[in-house]
Amino acid sequence: GQQVMQIPQYQHVQEGEDFTTYCNSSTTLSNIQWYKQRPGGHPVFLIQLVKSGEVKKQKRLTFQFGEAKKNSSLHITATQTTDVGTYFCAGPAWTSGSRLTFGEGTQLTVNP
């Protein structure tokens, strides 16, 4: 079945440093989605990428979708303490409808 690998599992940064998490799927995805879960909270939808090679920005966050639609990345510039949480990528295979396969997540901690 479809697998989505996400690295790194944990990342500790000093406030102001940059952060990147990477996501790789074993199968081609129709789209890739990113979610953020704060400690003790619930996953919150951040963004969806649909097109091959697509790049989207949300303030300090930059999201990319690979040309082959099998990999993606999330880059945060100049991290802040509010960025703390676990970032999950998720994607449906072409035939799986809304059945998302989630990556294991990257847990980000930011030291002030």
Place this chain on the structure above:
Amino acid sequence: DTEVTQTPKHLVMGMTNKKSLKCEQHMGHRAMYWYKQKAKKPPELMFVYSYEKLSINESVPSRFSPECPNSSLLNLHLHALQPEDSALYLCASSQQGASWSGNTIYFGEGSWLTVV
């Protein structure tokens, strides 16, 4: 603030108890989901209702029984659970039916379940 509302936020139940988790959304979404999440793990899909009909059951044990009374409500009935079923149970919804791969998922705040 989430527009998917879940009750209760916390639940402690014994292994012989029967309890229910409730979920409500008023966004007119056509699909509703139950996910289970263990600590430091991603959400794990349990059930999907699409247009009020059960469309996906991810081989969940029968001690979990979903119910969709109408397009806005989703319940999860719990009976004879085991301690290993302790987890965060997340309800979610999406705008279109479950067969559409473009759906994005809107999660509720979850119900923290402890089985003793």
